[in-house]
């Protein structure tokens with residue numbers, strides 16, 4: 001069982017030729033509503049990889065909330081620990097997407113900002129009974145830290161996707177079983193620049209020194225740099241035509257958690273997760289782009 005604590009959003013996806021510069025107005029090509037939020041995306045990614053998944057999070061009482069909850073349930077995700085916050089709007093993300101696949105995103109946290117350490121505490125039994133707890137940083141830091149503590153005390157693996165990077169990541173959130181930042185996040189967390197594989201390795205070692213038992217730095221089309229505390233290795237991704245990299249990192253994290261919980265082998269899990277990330281990058285949208293296990297297995301062999 002995988003438990004995910006995190007954000008649940010409605011994504012409003014706008015496509016355009018080129019992202020507008022500040023002050024500029026450009027014509028959009030389409031508007032699409034899709035379920036998103038890093039937490040929910042990772043939960044769906046894990047569920048589509050075949051795991052039993054439970055979600056801890058908050059939605060608003062604005063109509064979007066029911067839609068978002070319904071969406072998670074339709075993926076087979078247990079929403080018993082998803083709270084509807086009265087008099088509160090649901091989280092919304094405005095995703096601007098240009099033809100090259102590059103994006104710019106504004107996230108309004110809404111109900112996600114109301115997920116408290118008490119909510120984590122109330123879900124303590126769920127967390128303790130899991131194989132892994134997945135965390136991201138679109139929820140209040142004290143809540144994320146409380147959940148990490150509950151998991152750690154019970155010997156449950158904690159996987160943190162440190163996005164978005166806060167000004168100061170609490171020390172206890174560095175001390176996770178697996179930290180999986182992308183390039184920008186890895187650089188922000190260490191204050192080191194990342195422009196080569198050697199830089200990535202240096203940063204991974206530093207993140208390990210800062211407390212992470214294992215570190216995966218996702219490098220987009222180049223794949224993932226894995227450092228397991230002993231050895232660093234670049235595990236290449238598969239080749240795809242990138243259409244929309246939204247949720248590539250979430251697809252990666254969800255697949256990684258499921259496979260790691262099953263096999264206990266990180267190298268094997270990263271190879272599997274790279275394919276999940278690549279498939280997500282090759283398709284439009286957040287959750288619609290998340291692959292099922294059969295597709296990942298097929299692409300891994302092919």
Ligand code: ADP
Pocket residue numbers: 182183217218219220221222223224236237238239240241242245246247248249250252273274275276277278279281
């Ligand atoms: P994020 O979406 O968080 O920025 P990345 O872009 O690094 O994360 O993508 C996560 C993982 O997905 C990468 O490590 C890689 O395995 C895979 N991936 C992402 N983009 C591509 C791509 N264009 N081609 C192949 N694999 C990709």
